[in-house]
Amino acid sequence: MQFELTQEFIEEIEQLIVSKNSVAVEDHFKEMHPADIAEVLDALNFDEAVFVIRLLDSETTSDILEELEEDTRERVLQSLSVKEIAKEIDELETDAAADIIAELPEERKDQVIAEIEDKDHAKDIVDLMRYEEDSAGGLMGKELVAVKENWTVIRAVREMRKQAEDLEEVYIVFVVDEAGELKGRLSLKSLLRTNDKTLVKDVYVPDIHYVKTTDDADEVAQIMQKYDLFVLPVIDQIGHLVGQITIDDVVDHIRDEADKDYQMAAGITDDVEADDSIKELVKARLPWLIIALLGGFLSVLVLNSFNYAMIKYASLFFFTPLIAATAGNVGVQSSAIVVQGLANGSLKGSVWNRLLKEITLSLLNGFILAIILMLIGHFLLSNYISGFDFAMSLTVAISLISVILIASLIGTFVPIFLDKRGIDPAVATGPFITTSNDIFGIFIFFYIAKLLLGF
Amino acid sequence: MQFELTQEFIEEIEQLIVSKNSVAVEDHFKEMHPADIAEVLDALNFDEAVFVIRLLDSETTSDILEELEEDTRERVLQSLSVKEIAKEIDELETDAAADIIAELPEERKDQVIAEIEDKDHAKDIVDLMRYEEDSAGGLMGKELVAVKENWTVIRAVREMRKQAEDLEEVYIVFVVDEAGELKGRLSLKSLLRTNDKTLVKDVYVPDIHYVKTTDDADEVAQIMQKYDLFVLPVIDQIGHLVGQITIDDVVDHIRDEADKDYQMAAGITDDVEADDSIKELVKARLPWLIIALLGGFLSVLVLNSFNYAMIKYASLFFFTPLIAATAGNVGVQSSAIVVQGLANGSLKGSVWNRLLKEITLSLLNGFILAIILMLIGHFLLSNYISGFDFAMSLTVAISLISVILIASLIGTFVPIFLDKRGIDPAVATGPFITTSNDIFGIFIFFYIAKLLLGF
Numbered sequence: 001m002q003f004e005l006t007q008e009f010i011e012e013i014e015q016l017i018v019s020k021n022s023v024a025v026e027d028h029f030k031e032m033h034p035a036d037i038a039e040v041l042d043a044l045n046f047d048e049a050v051f052v053i054r055l056l057d058s059e060t061t062s063d064i065l066e067e068l069e070e071d072t073r074e075r076v077l078q079s080l081s082v083k084e085i086a087k088e089i090d091e092l093e094t095d096a097a098a099d100i101i102a103e104l105p106e107e108r109k110d111q112v113i114a115e116i117e118d119k120d121h122a123k124d125i126v127d128l129m130r131y132e133e134d135s136a137g138g139l140m141g142k143e144l145v146a147v148k149e150n151w152t153v154i155r156a157v158r159e160m161r162k163q164a165e166d167l168e169e170v171y172i173v174f175v176v177d178e179a180g181e182l183k184g185r186l187s188l189k190s191l192l193r194t195n196d197k198t199l200v201k202d203v204y205v206p207d208i209h210y211v212k213t214t215d216d217a218d219e220v221a222q223i224m225q226k227y228d229l230f231v232l233p234v235i236d237q238i239g240h241l242v243g244q245i246t247i248d249d250v251v252d253h254i255r256d257e258a259d260k261d262y263q264m265a266a267g268i269t270d271d272v273e274a275d276d277s278i279k280e281l282v283k284a285r286l287p288w289l290i291i292a293l294l295g296g297f298l299s300v301l302v303l304n305s306f307n308y309a310m311i312k313y314a315s316l317f318f319f320t321p322l323i324a325a326t327a328g329n330v331g332v333q334s335s336a337i338v339v340q341g342l343a344n345g346s347l348k349g350s351v352w353n354r355l356l357k358e359i360t361l362s363l364l365n366g367f368i369l370a371i372i373l374m375l376i377g378h379f380l381l382s383n384y385i386s387g388f389d390f391a392m393s394l395t396v397a398i399s400l401i402s403v404i405l406i407a408s409l410i411g412t413f414v415p416i417f418l419d420k421r422g423i424d425p426a427v428a429t430g431p432f433i434t435t436s437n438d439i440f441g442i443f444i445f446f447y448i449a450k451l452l453l454g455f
Numbered sequence: 456m457q458f459e460l461t462q463e464f465i466e467e468i469e470q471l472i473v474s475k476n477s478v479a480v481e482d483h484f485k486e487m488h489p490a491d492i493a494e495v496l497d498a499l500n501f502d503e504a505v506f507v508i509r510l511l512d513s514e515t516t517s518d519i520l521e522e523l524e525e526d527t528r529e530r531v532l533q534s535l536s537v538k539e540i541a542k543e544i545d546e547l548e549t550d551a552a553a554d555i556i557a558e559l560p561e562e563r564k565d566q567v568i569a570e571i572e573d574k575d576h577a578k579d580i581v582d583l584m585r586y587e588e589d590s591a592g593g594l595m596g597k598e599l600v601a602v603k604e605n606w607t608v609i610r611a612v613r614e615m616r617k618q619a620e621d622l623e624e625v626y627i628v629f630v631v632d633e634a635g636e637l638k639g640r641l642s643l644k645s646l647l648r649t650n651d652k653t654l655v656k657d658v659y660v661p662d663i664h665y666v667k668t669t670d671d672a673d674e675v676a677q678i679m680q681k682y683d684l685f686v687l688p689v690i691d692q693i694g695h696l697v698g699q700i701t702i703d704d705v706v707d708h709i710r711d712e713a714d715k716d717y718q719m720a721a722g723i724t725d726d727v728e729a730d731d732s733i734k735e736l737v738k739a740r741l742p743w744l745i746i747a748l749l750g751g752f753l754s755v756l757v758l759n760s761f762n763y764a765m766i767k768y769a770s771l772f773f774f775t776p777l778i779a780a781t782a783g784n785v786g787v788q789s790s791a792i793v794v795q796g797l798a799n800g801s802l803k804g805s806v807w808n809r810l811l812k813e814i815t816l817s818l819l820n821g822f823i824l825a826i827i828l829m830l831i832g833h834f835l836l837s838n839y840i841s842g843f844d845f846a847m848s849l850t851v852a853i854s855l856i857s858v859i860l861i862a863s864l865i866g867t868f869v870p871i872f873l874d875k876r877g878i879d880p881a882v883a884t885g886p887f888i889t890t891s892n893d894i895f896g897i898f899i900f901f902y903i904a905k906l907l908l909g910f
Contacts, residue, residue: 033682035682035683161648164648171626171685188626188643193619224706225707225710227490228701229703230626230685230702230703246683247702247703247706248680248702251679251706251709252680254710254713255799258709258710258714261717265717266720266792267787267788268788268792273792273795273796273799274793274795274796274809275802281792281812285816288784289784289824290823290824292781293777293781296776296777296781297777299776299777299780300773300776300777300840304840307769310772314762317758317772319751319755320772321751321775321893322748322751322754324776324779325747325754325889326744329743330744332721332722332885333721333723333740333743333744336717336718336723337718337721337723337728338729340718340728341728344710344714354729357733357736361736361740364737365740365744368745369745369748372748380752385759429721430787434780438776
């Protein structure tokens with residue numbers, strides 16, 4: 001029953017738009033889910049998208065706006081008047097409305113807010129815009145269903161009906177005291193089974209999880225995931241219930257964070273997608289390449305400083321990419337495990353235990369790799385590379401173990417250090433760790449070779 | 456209001472366990488959420504965890520079992536008898552129960568199933584165990600609330616009460632026909648506002664999203680995320696409603712998949728965490744290091760094949776780590792964007808458009824990096840490195856552009872190719888792409904240098 005966007009469908013729609021066949025276009029979109037329509041519009045060009053938007057009713061278009069990709073939405077909003085935008089905003093729930101207004105150019109923000117017909121709605125939206133994007137306040141919506149603890153169940157149901165008007169669906173009913181302070185929740189299950197005259201305070205569930213408006217979005221995600229919550233109430237500094245966060249917003253947050261960490265590990269800053277513009281992609285990718293290039297110059301200088309060894313020990317220079325790659329790989333592995341451990345809280349125990357474990361692990365991996373290296377060196381490479389004798393292969397093997405050890409310690413220590421300093425440890429993965437490990441690795445390699453071979 | 460696991464708390468509990476103070480231990484855990492207790496048990500040693508489990512009632516312990524980390528759970532289950540496990544299973548919802556039984560050793564599975572008291576429950580669990588882990592059937596639970604379309608609302612509410620017994624909370628009520636075929640859902644909101652005598656068929660919402668038992672878990676995640684669903688019904692091949700998937704299970708799936716991709720990019724196979732055993736960590740990390748080492752030997756051979764250039768053009772050899780690192784970084788960037796694009800469906804358009812875009816992007820990045828390289832080469836490196844003249848720096852710069860171009864094409868093409876072949880494209884990121892790009896990069900570098908410098 002899922003909609004599958006096909007090239008044929010897009011071409012069909014484009015044909016109909018070219019021939020200005022509004023009725024047929026409307027017909028195609030009539031039964032479709034707003035999220036599916038948004039997907040089609042993202043694939044159309046801008047004028048076509050605006051043509052479609054103008055055909056649909058504002059209840060549908062507001063839902064579509066919410067689902068559009070940010071750049072499509074930006075351009076659609078540019079083509080709408082302040083009044084038209086205000087009308088769309090009026091149809092949206094407060095959290096989506098606040099997010100969209102936040103994307104508008106400064107001068108249009110106030111104009112749109114002033115044009116919103118429902119003044120309470122406008123006030124709620126303005127209220128939400130105060131919060132940091134990555135805080136509980138930034139994630140929450142103001143729409144919720146709350147009943148007072150000293151109401152009867154029948155009165156509670158009556159009030160719930162009224163409040164439910166604003167909400168797409170009711171998943172949870174909160175219980176507050178006279179002052180609006182959060183007390184607990186009313187289970188819909190218990191509501192199905194309770195006598196009408198019972199007081200809410202006698203059947204509600206106290207002890208529910210909640211967050212403060214200023215709490216971090218990551219913390220919100222962790223709590224909702226750990227306790228399997230679909231809806232999480234948000235309170236202000238004095239305990240009043242001010243909003244609720246639904247799991248769908250948190251799912252988006254989790255995916256965004258995972259994407260960001262993944263891209264950071266791959267040396268891509270900014271959240272870019274395959275279909276973003278060349279300019280955006282250059283901006284996201286070039287800085288890391290420049291940093292890596294500058295790091296590369298250091299490795300050039302390190303190698304140059306050992307250039308006097310070239311005549312007698314040329315083959316050492318053939319091994320530098322192997323050593324650098326191993327240092328980079330080991331560093332990325334170590335840092336990735338630490339970054340994930342920091343993110344999901346599985347990194348228990350002290351830093352020293354963690355380092356001790358990495359040392360054991362590296363020595364183990366290092367010895368196995370060193371043995372493979374000596375075997376291949378002895379049986380294969382010595383036939384091809386002149387001057388690659390046992391002493392050389394032993395030298396490379398011992399260096400390899402040392403490099404692995406140091407690389408894994410750097411990979412472990414750097415993210416932990418960054419995290420303690422309040423910097424996102426994910427920065428430490430990817431090009432940053434590979435570049436620095438390249439330099440250290442090559443230096444250690446040649447330094448050990450110098451000690452062992454005595455040049 | 457969130458529980459924060461501290462070292463002090465663990466030490467306090469350990470003290471109490473050593474002094475066999477059962478009452479005090481029970482007291483500490485009495486008001487705690489099972490997910491929090493599980494977190495404490497994961498941090499305790501095994502005998503201590505079993506000591507605590509034996510103190511708590513089976514309703515709590517079954518919830519704790521569900522939340523424990525897999526290795527802790529495995530060891531706790533080993534210490535329990537078949538009868539004890541069956542009792543825990545009886546308390547769990549079918550999806551969690553099936554997952555836990557699946558983890559038991561073969562010979563105990565049937566014994567535990569035979570001991571489950573509620574035979575319908577046992578039948579449902581056995582039924583669920585038929586499905587692939589990463590399918591909709593593998594994610595779903597059998598517990599759900601469904602009403603028939605020709606019932607009155609009052610009868611529906613009465614039946615819902617009965618069915619709700621099995622469920623922790625009711626979020627959605629499904630509507631089926633006499634044969635059990637899924638027709639739609641009954642909105643709790645509409646239920647709050649409808650007359651008791653109304654027939655369900657007159658108020659229910661048709662056109663709901665659903666999946667088949669055999670659908671892929673990734674597809675389930677995409678649908679629930681796209682349409683902001685908390686609960687998704689699952690039907691069998693003939694349209695009968697057979698189960699439901701809740702968003703909390705999908706959140707876990709999304710996070711697991713993201714973690715897996717991230718680790719794959721970092722060269723870590725198997726899902727490992729920072730606190731896993733050394734053996735598991737070696738198993739997850741060593742294979743990639745060995746592959747990279749073998750690739751490293753190829754780069755040694757490539758360099759050796761150009762060894763005759765060493766006397767006249769020694770400085771070329773100093774640049775190999777820089778070239779290799781750039782090739783690796785560019786390749787990882789390109790492949791990461793493609794892998795993410797494939798995962799979230801943002802990779803639209805043809806492969807050729809994609810490659811064309813990468814070519815433009817690489818040429819742009821390549822030129823900028825080449826200019827930086829020539830400037831630094833001319834003003835800085837030429838002072839330090841003997842024989843590093845303009846011809847050399849131009850050679851390195853031109854090679855750099857070529858290497859970046861090829862590396863980005865490999866990074867783009869390989870994951871697309873793997874995906875078309877039905878192989879997880881994430882394999883292509885990380886060590887695989889860096890290693891192959893190292894080799895290609897170094898070869899191209901020296902080959903171009905040979906052409907330009909004429910050695």
